[in-house]
Amino acid sequence: MQLQYVLFILLLMTSSCFAVEATDLTLAVPLVAIIVAIFLAMMNMFAAAISDPRLTAWAKTELREFIAAIVLIALITGFFISSTGISTALTGSEDYIQESKTNIDEWLGNYNAAFEHVVRAATRIRISATYSPYINVPLWFMSISYSANPLGGMSLILIPLNIASQGLTNATFLFESLRLIVIFLSITAPKILLPLAFIARLIPFTRKLGNTLIAISIAGIVFLPFSIIVVDLMHDAINYPIPRISNLDILNADPISMTAAGIFCESSTLRTIMGLTDPGFAVVVCLPLLLIPPPFGTELFALCKPIVETVVYPLVMLLFQVTMSTLLAAWLAAYSAGAGEAYALDVFDQVYPFVRDVGNLVLMGYMDFILIAIMTITGARSLSAALGGEWYMAGIQRLI
Numbered sequence: 001m002q003l004q005y006v007l008f009i010l011l012l013m014t015s016s017c018f019a020v021e022a023t024d025l026t027l028a029v030p031l032v033a034i035i036v037a038i039f040l041a042m043m044n045m046f047a048a049a050i051s052d053p054r055l056t057a058w059a060k061t062e063l064r065e066f067i068a069a070i071v072l073i074a075l076i077t078g079f080f081i082s083s084t085g086i087s088t089a090l091t092g093s094e095d096y097i098q099e100s101k102t103n104i105d106e107w108l109g110n111y112n113a114a115f116e117h118v119v120r121a122a123t124r125i126r127i128s129a130t131y132s133p134y135i136n137v138p139l140w141f142m143s144i145s146y147s148a149n150p151l152g153g154m155s156l157i158l159i160p161l162n163i164a165s166q167g168l169t170n171a172t173f174l175f176e177s178l179r180l181i182v183i184f185l186s187i188t189a190p191k192i193l194l195p196l197a198f199i200a201r202l203i204p205f206t207r208k209l210g211n212t213l214i215a216i217s218i219a220g221i222v223f224l225p226f227s228i229i230v231v232d233l234m235h236d237a238i239n240y241p242i243p244r245i246s247n248l249d250i251l252n253a254d255p256i257s258m259t260a261a262g263i264f265c266e267s268s269t270l271r272t273i274m275g276l277t278d279p280g281f282a283v284v285v286c287l288p289l290l291l292i293p294p295p296f297g298t299e300l301f302a303l304c305k306p307i308v309e310t311v312v313y314p315l316v317m318l319l320f321q322v323t324m325s326t327l328l329a330a331w332l333a334a335y336s337a338g339a340g341e342a343y344a345l346d347v348f349d350q351v352y353p354f355v356r357d358v359g360n361l362v363l364m365g366y367m368d369f370i371l372i373a374i375m376t377i378t379g380a381r382s383l384s385a386a387l388g389g390e391w392y393m394a395g396i397q398r399l400i
Helices: 003-019 025-050 053-081 085-091 096-130 152-202 204-236 256-265 268-274 277-291 296-387
Strands: 134-138 143-147
Touching (some): 025 053, 053 152, 096 152, 152 204, 204 296, 268 296, 277 296
């Protein structure tokens, strides 16, 4: 039988699995076996009646194939479907499919934790690299403005972090898909795909197709989970990378001017009062004087407002600007003396080992997926050839 017919029928069977609700096709296998047995018996009787040796030989051959199919179905059902002995002997767990899903969940947990560290590190470095203090000192008819960004070059470290996040994203999608395949096959293969393969194997005219479908089904519910378990055992024999940033707090630049300015910037009340300009500020400051009974309260308010507006408010603003200018100058002096370079080296010492481990982890993930695919596809091809089905699988064959 041509392989394209096999793939077409398999596609139809796979699509029908989504449409079946709580249906177990295993009960149809004995019914088909009885019908085939009756058909072969009738053909044998008909061959004897017409004395046709070729038809007699065909009936006897098909009867032997029918018995072999019954034995094959019994062996597969006994060893892989209804029994946990092989799973316990090979993996120590009665449910090897659940064991394989647990292994994939552990791999995905490692990817998720590494991705979380990428996000946290990138957030801290970006804040430090984009922080740019700005000072504006107004004079009589002019003002002096100054802005500095001595850590702007730290944004260069975000490039390898972005590449690391892309690699982790690809690996996560890959193994999330693998986990979905394992779950799908564990649900549909024992009750839908494998019974249909048994039925095709029992019918004389679709024997080769049935052998191929049996091999594919066994590969999906046996070879695939076992290959995942084998790959996970290989991780224990090597130094499996677990990317983590040991000290995330050291990625915070925490400049003095930023910390000091935070006191003013985080206070909404202070920001509102200082933003009222000189007339509004004077009104707010002198307003409590109106609580004094007139006419003294009114006179004190009228005396207070021009003083606060023309003297106090400019002095407060000047004090604030001088303080921030002093903090900025101190910060620039400290970073010019080597504090900025020390911070950059601290960031590099934390990020470089992490990015290296992420690269090794992503590469290991690709190698794991290739090994799982090779073991599963090779097992399916070998089993199909041993049963008498198709041995060449177009498309996926080139992977091996």
